[in-house]
Amino acid sequence: MDFDPYGQFHPTGDQHWMRSRSEVLARTCPFSPSASNEDQIAADLFPAAEPHETIGRFIAAHVGYVATGGFRERGSSGGMVSWVLEELMRRGLIDGAAHVAPVAEPETDGRFFRYRISRSPDEIREGAKSRYYPVEMSEILREIRANPGRYAVVGVPCFIKAVQLLRRQDPLLRERIAFTLGLFCGHMKSARFVESFAMQMNVPIEEVQAVEFRKKDVTRPASTYTAELTLKDGSIQKRDWWNLVDGDWGSGFFQYEACNFCDDVIAETADISFGDAWVEPYTSDGRGTNVIVTRSPVVNDLIQAAIEDGRLCLEPVDEEFVVATQAAGFRQRREGLSYRLTWPKTGLKSVKRVRPAAPESRRRRLIYRTRALVSRWSHRIFWLTQRTGNPILFIRWSKSAMTFYHALAYSRGELGKLLDRWGLT
Template identity: 40%
Template sequence: MTDIESLFTRKEFQSFDFGTGIWPIVNNNIEIKLNDDGVYENILKKEIHNFSSEELINLQETSCVFSNKNESEVAEKLFSKFPNIKHNKRIGYYLNLFAGHVIEGDFRKNASSGGFGTWIFKELFEKDYIDAVIHVKEDPTKEKLFKYDISYNLEEIQAGSKTKYYPVEMSEVLNVVKDKPGRYAVIGVPSFITELRLLCEKEPVFKERINFFIGLVCGHQKSAYFSDFLAWQCGIEPNQLEHIDYRKKNANLPATSYDIEVSGMVDGAIKTITKNTRDLYGYDWGQGFFKVRASDYTDDVMNETADLTLGDAWLQDYANDSLGNNILIVRNPLIGALIKEASLDKRIKVDIIGEDKVISSQSGHFKHTQDELNYRLAKLEKKGTFVPRKRWGQKKQPNFVRKRVQDLRELISVNSAIYFKKAIEKNDYKYFIKRMNSLVFMYNVLYLDQRIKRKLRKVKRYIKI
């Protein structure tokens, strides 16, 4: 058995796979399905020992977890040649760093944040750089809440605006791209963008047709149970949810506090319910409810292989603006030119910001994803399991409290899937809350301890002064 074959026969293999839908494109002996944990899983149509060495190598080389190429190497090949390009070890390559929002049209109003996710495609369409956009929209078949789809005009693109915290995969749309010539742009979270870049190196047809890669900052990916649980708390039972808006803006609240809106069948009629996320159990992103396990084994915070990365401007200067703002990391000169032109025309408002502001906007994300990754990798090594090679896995270990935070996040992630399935069997979402409460309590105690210690340190510094 080869080393690569051994890797794919490991029972914990799926824990490291993002289920992007790239592998079914690379090999038609693989299909992808939403499993009973609410995440996409690659299914082999034949035994692994029947795959040739070439097939196994192709699979390895198109995975952001298993590939011998990391994001830095992919990004260097893509962007290092551009004049005036800069590099930061956390941000990656960049030409410009901005924070701001779209002024023209309803792009900002209809977006989760500053409106750039849809606006940039409008610009690319109007300037005749693309024919279609690959992005996530509601599933018209209603088999799932959302799926990757292709839009061929601005109206279709706008129908897919806003953030979706729901599992998706790309095999269906990539088969369309393969069969239908055209100039495509795509938007996705880091794992999807990186694996698409790797696919483009293996299959030239995708490199020729996908011309722009727009990246989103993503704290972690969620299973389908996350949406079901939020809706259940609002009164809509699992399998009755038909629509969810995860980021409904509230003019009376700052950008960091928003509502969700859910629609579904209640007592035989469609009902729409809105609640603030602060009133919902399990919405705290740091706790990691229903987290896709592979999210803990990436170190790409800022979507480093994307032409343009968009994130929320979680910064003091922008936090009180209920309409929301984006941070923008520009790596492609053409996109940079479009943004500068629109800024001069006052169709958008962007401020030039520094590396420190970009990093600060996602400080908690960097801490978990990069600074404390080494502890999670060390735990894998101790178990004797596969340990992915990561760029940020060699730094010193975090302190005792932060190790316990990592342990609890893992327990919350794993147990939320287990207990939610039992809650569905019992038809009682409060059962789930009762079983998870002890973990949440311990997690909150750790954070309270950290806050008290920080305040004591500030008092001591003040007394010394």
């Protein structure tokens, strides 16, 4: 796996070898029409979990945070992912945790984050917080194969689905990957996302030593994302996402094309899934709040025991609550995907759990069309910006695209507030 000119991971290597492995790849690629879908995988893995129409199978769902140990303070949200990993390790249920962590020397490494296997609580804590950055799993899968033990793997929905498909084909991985932890996902960004942030802060990307995408501030709403860049000289540059031209997540800047054909928002094939509670009063709580969905009886019992002990402050919620916290994501992956499946596609045969259909609303159709164009052209325009050394090219294009997109996506009152934030009024 290596970066392409747009900062996205793609497979590289001998084409004859890849063609010879096509049948195996077809069974294990999460986007392959030959692979089992999320409903089928979850039914096999979690027969005790009841199926639900929108969020798939689950035993229980909760909203809240970790009440002890500083997990909430260290995390982007309620601290639940790190807590579950440490609890699994503390109980002797895993020997290592495969998750994404920052690299020590990004300039030498060629990236800011990568998967690694942590084998102690201190190492797990280094992987806390959100990472909106491309990663790939080949190294940690090789390490798991080479080193006996029981492992937990953390990933976004398509990564967890890929792991489950691999476990079906590989008895060794089936034995050693004991738990999967899924992250609610809007889409994956290319490496150009952080490079764009640095450019807009007038910082050479070569001078950036560390990246924090969501700097927590308990005095501000959790929905106010602040990007913070730590430079090699120790100085810090930061800016709220809404003051960056590509800071509107829903517009799809630097999105992978595959994300347009994913119908899993909450990692339906994971033992437990985690997201942000994007509904009030939780959105306004700067301390951060998780919504979690459990499917494995073992993990569910672990959660329930900690609630009774007072270590977790969690309240039960239903399917409708979970859907409400990710409403925009479900629209994009249900109605939006259904519409995208009606578009002509070259070399792509998608088999999804929604049927091709166009929304009745012309406005909704325009929103999905515009979002797809922003996603596709942001890669190209930023590539051209880097080649010409002219940041104004990307900034002006982005502001024009966002003005049109926001006029479609928001009401007049909401649009006025956004334009004020962007300095366009």
